Amino acid sequence: MKSKTTILLADDHAVLRAGLRLLLSQEAHLEVIGEAESGLETLRLAEELQPDLILLDISMPGLNGLEAISLLRKRVPQTRILILTMHDDVHYLRQALQNGASGYVLKKAADVELLSAIQAVMQGEIYVHSSMTRSLLEDILPVAQSTPPEQWDLLSEREKEVLRLVAYGYTSQEIADQLGLSAKTIETYRARGMEKLGLSSRAALVRFALSKGLISAE
Amino acid sequence: MQIHPSLRNLLQRFWDIAGGVSVRSKILGIVLGLVLLLGLGITVQVRQALTQTMAAQLAEQSVSVARDLAARSTDLILLNDLFALHRLLQETKANNQNVAYAFLLDSQGHVLASTFGETFPVDLITANPIEPTAHHRTLIFATNQGYVWDTAVPILEGQVGVARVGLSDTSLRATLTTITNQLLLTTALVSLIGVTAATFLTWILTRPILDLAQAAQAVARGDFTQRVKRWANDEIGELATAFNQMVGELAKADEIRREREILRRQLLEKVIVTQEEERKRIARELHDSTSQTLTSLIMGLKVMESSCSDLNIQLQAHDLRQIAAQTLEEVHDLAMQLRPRLLDDLGLRAALERLVKEWQMRHRLSIDLMYHVPHERLPDVVETALYRIIQEALTNVARHAQARNVSVLIEQRGEELVAVVEDDGVGFDISRIEMGDSAQAHLGLAGMQERAALLGGTITFESEIGRGTSIYIQLPIPKAEENEVENYDFARG
Numbered sequence: 001m002k003s004k005t006t007i008l009l010a011d012d013h014a015v016l017r018a019g020l021r022l023l024l025s026q027e028a029h030l031e032v033i034g035e036a037e038s039g040l041e042t043l044r045l046a047e048e049l050q051p052d053l054i055l056l057d058i059s060m061p062g063l064n065g066l067e068a069i070s071l072l073r074k075r076v077p078q079t080r081i082l083i084l085t086m087h088d089d090v091h092y093l094r095q096a097l098q099n100g101a102s103g104y105v106l107k108k109a110a111d112v113e114l115l116s117a118i119q120a121v122m123q124g125e126i127y128v129h130s131s132m133t134r135s136l137l138e139d140i141l142p143v144a145q146s147t148p149p150e151q152w153d154l155l156s157e158r159e160k161e162v163l164r165l166v167a168y169g170y171t172s173q174e175i176a177d178q179l180g181l182s183a184k185t186i187e188t189y190r191a192r193g194m195e196k197l198g199l200s201s202r203a204a205l206v207r208f209a210l211s212k213g214l215i216s217a218e
Numbered sequence: 219m220q221i222h223p224s225l226r227n228l229l230q231r232f233w234d235i236a237g238g239v240s241v242r243s244k245i246l247g248i249v250l251g252l253v254l255l256l257g258l259g260i261t262v263q264v265r266q267a268l269t270q271t272m273a274a275q276l277a278e279q280s281v282s283v284a285r286d287l288a289a290r291s292t293d294l295i296l297l298n299d300l301f302a303l304h305r306l307l308q309e310t311k312a313n314n315q316n317v318a319y320a321f322l323l324d325s326q327g328h329v330l331a332s333t334f335g336e337t338f339p340v341d342l343i344t345a346n347p348i349e350p351t352a353h354h355r356t357l358i359f360a361t362n363q364g365y366v367w368d369t370a371v372p373i374l375e376g377q378v379g380v381a382r383v384g385l386s387d388t389s390l391r392a393t394l395t396t397i398t399n400q401l402l403l404t405t406a407l408v409s410l411i412g413v414t415a416a417t418f419l420t421w422i423l424t425r426p427i428l429d430l431a432q433a434a435q436a437v438a439r440g441d442f443t444q445r446v447k448r449w450a451n452d453e454i455g456e457l458a459t460a461f462n463q464m465v466g467e468l469a470k471a472d473e474i475r476r477e478r479e480i481l482r483r484q485l486l487e488k489v490i491v492t493q494e495e496e497r498k499r500i501a502r503e504l505h506d507s508t509s510q511t512l513t514s515l516i517m518g519l520k521v522m523e524s525s526c527s528d529l530n531i532q533l534q535a536h537d538l539r540q541i542a543a544q545t546l547e548e549v550h551d552l553a554m555q556l557r558p559r560l561l562d563d564l565g566l567r568a569a570l571e572r573l574v575k576e577w578q579m580r581h582r583l584s585i586d587l588m589y590h591v592p593h594e595r596l597p598d599v600v601e602t603a604l605y606r607i608i609q610e611a612l613t614n615v616a617r618h619a620q621a622r623n624v625s626v627l628i629e630q631r632g633e634e635l636v637a638v639v640e641d642d643g644v645g646f647d648i649s650r651i652e653m654g655d656s657a658q659a660h661l662g663l664a665g666m667q668e669r670a671a672l673l674g675g676t677i678t679f680e681s682e683i684g685r686g687t688s689i690y691i692q693l694p695i696p697k698a699e700e701n702e703v704e705n706y707d708f709a710r711g
Contacts, residue, residue, distance in 0.1 A: 013506065019514030022521050059506070059559070066563075086509050086550065089560055091568040107513040108546050111520035111539060135575075169629055169636035171678050171690045187685070201625035202640050202688075203588035210590060 004031040005122055008051040010042040010068075011035075011084070012060045016107075020055065020084075027115060039063025046076045053118065056101070058085040058092055066092070069099035082121050084110060090135040093128065103127035151196055152212060159193035166190050166202060167209040241427070242420040249416040250409055257405025261398055268397065272390045276316065276367050280385040281354050283314055284369040288381035291322055295330060295378050303331040310383070318366055318386035324379040342368075342382075350376025364388055426454045430461055442469035487672050494602055497557040504553040512546040558605075565594070566601040566628075573609060574626065581616045583624055590629040597696050603673055604628070604637055604693065607666045611639040611689050614662055619643025619687060630695070634675075637691040645681045666691075 007024065009017050009032055017035050024030045034049050036042040039060050046054060054072065058065035069081055082103040083096045093104050103121040105113050106129045113129060120127040128136060155163070158179075165175045172190075176183040199205050209215045236244070287310050294302045303322060311317045311333050321332030323343065332338055348355045348370040356369040367385045426449045433444040444465055448458045516539055523535040553559070561569040567589045574585045595601070608626060615621055621643030628637045663679065666689075670677045675693035 011510075013510035013514075015514045016510040019517035023517040026521055026525060059563075064563075086505055086513075087559065088550075089564075089568065089572050091560060091564045091571070095564070107509070108516075108543060108550070110513060111516045111543075168631055169627060169638050169690065171688070172680050173678075183680075201586045201623055202638055203586035203625040203627045206588045206590060206627055206629065 004029055005053060005118070006031055006033045006049070006051045007118075008033060008042070008045055008049060008054045008079075009035045010039075010054055010060070010065070011057040012037045013057075020110075023111070023114065030118065037061075039065065039068040042068055043071055043075065046072055046079060050076060051079055053080045053082060053122065055082055055084045058083060058087055058096070066095050066099060069096060069101050073100040080121050082117060082127070084114070088129075088132065090132060093132055093136060097126070097128075104132065105129055106132075151198075152214075155193050155196055159189050159196070162186055162189040163193045163197075163205060164209065164214055167206045167215050241424055242417070245420045245423070246413060246416050249412045253405065253409045253412045257401065257408065261401040261405070264401060265394060265398055268394060269390075272393070273387070276385055276387060276390065277356055279314070279316060280356055280367040280369040280383060281371075283310065283317060283320075283385065284354060284371040284381055284383040286310075287320060287322075287383055288371040288373045291381060292373050292378055295322065295324070295373065300331060307331055307333050314385075315389060316385045316387075318363075318384045320381075320383045322373075322379055322381055325377055327380075330379060346370045346382065348372055348376075348380060359384075361386075364391060422450070423454070425449065426458060430454075430458060433461065433465075437465055437468065440472075442472055483672065486668055490669065490672065494557070498562070501553040501556040501559065504549050504556075505559060508549050509546060509553070512542055512549065516542045516546065561601060561605055566596060566605060567591075569601075569605055570608065570626065570628070573605070573612070577612050577616065583616065584622060585612075585624045585626060587626045588628070590627075591635065592630060596635070600635070600673060600693060600696065603669050603675075604635070604691065607669055607677070607691055608637060608639060610662055610666050615639070615641045615643065615687075618646070621686065633695060635691075635693045635695055637693075638688060639691075640686065640688040642686045645683045645685050645687050647683060648679055648681055 007030060009020055011017050011020070014037075021032050021035075024032055033051055034045045036045045037060075039062050042054065042056065042060075043063070056065050056068065056072075060068075063071075065083065065085070069083075072079065072081060080103075081101045082105060083101045084105050084107060085092065086107050088106055088108075096104055103117050103126060105117045105127070109129055109131075117127040152160070161179065162175060165178065170178070172183040172186045175181075175186045179186070194200070194205060197205075197208065199208055206215070239247075287306070291303060291306055294306065307320045307322070310320050319333050321334065321338070321342075322330040324330050327343060329338060329343065345359065346355060346357050346368050350372050352372065354369055354371045356367055359366045359368055363386060365387045367387075369383050369385075371381045373379050373381055426446070429446050429449075433446045436444045442465060445462050446458045448455045519535050519539040519542065523532050523539065526532055526535065558569050558572060560572055570587060570589060574587045577583060578585050596604075612624070612626075615624055619641045621641035623642045625638070625640045627640075628635065630636070663677075667677045670691055670693060673693050673696075675691060677692075678690040679687065680690070681687040
């Protein structure tokens with residue numbers, strides 16, 4: 001077993017790399033063995049240096065971090081990848097983890113979390129910044145939504161027709177013109193139909209209609 | 219000036235009728251009225267003059283016939299030749315068709331001879347008594363066969379008798395009737411000719427006017443190629459020329475307006491694109507440079523904090539790190555507000571999910587986002603436009619709607635994208651917004667419309683006080699993108 005964990009810094013900002021180097025140099029068991037400024041350089045250096053860990057930024061010129069992850073996983077499979085980024089959005093997190101990153105640390109929390117994240121990742125765990133775990137879980141767990149009862153068949157033909165058109169995103173006036181009724185009447189049909197189905201919004205109606213195959217995108 | 223109400227009513231009614239009929243009817247009315255008035259006036263006048271003249275002649279005639287009868291009958295009476303007297307009377311009647319009757323009286327007033335035969339009207343003898351010394355006496359009797367001019371002439375100063383002659387106006391009346399009929403017929407004929415001529419004239423007059431009206435309607439519909447023919451060199455011809463000039467000017471003005479509109483569009487597009495680019499650049503700068511520097515600073519402070527043994531410096535370094543962290547947070551938010559990196563990197567869906575989440579936290583709204591578009595990514599301009607429009611819509615909801623639930627829906631319908639932002643808030647009176655009642659809100663809505671219009675899309679608002687607001691955005695999916703998607707699907711399939 002190596003005595004030190006070798007680290008490759010991949011970030012296009014020199015000033016940030018300098019800060020990181022300073023922070024990591026405080027830890028005796030960590031050693032920064034290279035710095036890369038772009039995705040391609042990261043790939044090249046990773047193959048050349050075979051580091052234990054890559055601290056990878058998402059936004060980089062050329063090949064970006066998210067794309068680099070998949071390639072790195074193929075070329076240097078034993079190297080762990082820890083994302084260090086400004087992006088606090090769950091979409092990036094999800095994408096990074098899907099592509100094979102082992103951890104996700106926000107730069108704004110680097111001073112506090114980075115060292116423990118490196119430790120966790122090197123022990124084979126997945127590390128995700130605490131503020132983001134919730135959104136990740138929300139994303140994974142099925143959203144607790146009130147599934148409307150099977151009451152579609154209880155609707156009158158007019159109500160069904162109106163709701164279908166509402167789900168397609170037509171304006172009340174357009175629906176009114178199409179069915180030869182007044183916009184007010186359309187509103188009434190719509191409100192009654194939605195109430196019968198227990199739906200509260202147009203978005204919920206569309207979700208319901210799609211799940212029941214009542215409308216199609218094309 | 220005060221006009222009596224009933225008079226005003228009458229004038230009004232006249233104007234309603236006169237103003238209601240066409241120009242053709244007016245001109246026909248004038249012509250017909252004039253001809254008929256003239257014809258009838260002349261007829262009446264001629265009848266009157268003729269009647270007077272003929273009556274005077276009849277009176278003269280009656281005197282001369284009576285005198286002639288008296289002169290010729292004197293000898294015959296003295297001889298008492300009744301047969302000759304009788305023949306004389308018959309002759310007198312036969313010679314003049316106006317003579318209705320003639321008879322002779324002796325000095326005692328007995329009838330010597332008459333044209334009546336057996337049934338002599340006895341009253342007639344005393345109807346026209348005459349002094350023996352008088353020259354003659356004429357009276358006018360009204361009988362059931364018209365007027366009769368009865369003249370009595372004494373024979374030899376009444377010593378022998380009296381000659382009486384009656385002249386009727388029957389033939390006079392017949393002549394009058396004939397002349398009247400002829401005049402009326404002429405009037406009718408002239409009326410007919412007048413009406414025909416007037417019809418033709420009004421056709422000449424109204425045809426260019428109708429042409430003008432038709433052309434004006436076409437121009438009103440926006441057809442500036444309309445020109446009218448100058449039919450004649452009269453006032454209407456002048457009008458036609460002026461009209462053509464006006465349409466020419468209008469066409470020019472319209473062309474200028476159109477060019478300006480195109481220019482305005484281009485300028486607006488440029489402004490929007492530039493603004494977006496600028497925001498992107500600043501956001502990137504904040505994100506890439508400022509944030510990284512701040513992060514580096516934070517890490518340096520952290521190192522300083524943990525490596526220094528002086529407690530005071532440790533505490534100060536900690537505080538400074540907190541400040542730097544706070545600044546970093548603010549810079550990050552600012553970059554996000556300017557232009558979410560997410561929109562470029564991961565697309566509209568991710569950016570909207572993020573926006574919705576942020577809005578929910580910041581404004582305590584329940585926002586239900588439904589994104590259902592088959593394509594992975596849409597063209598940049600479409601994604602940016604939709605993002606900005608929905609951002610503006612949500613801003614309006616947060617500012618004005620007092621809503622609790624908002625629904626954001628994006629889906630594909632045939633060849634176009636449809637986005638709906640719907641809330642259950644207080645709603646507003648659309649007509650008042652469109653009239654520019656609230657300049658601020660108006661500007662916001664107008665901005666959304668302009669953005670959509672630049673991509674060939676439309677925005678429709680539906681709202682009612684107390685029933686929430688729905689904003690519908692329709693954008694065509696650009697053709698180039700469709701080809702790409704088709705290829706993509708093909709490659710996949």
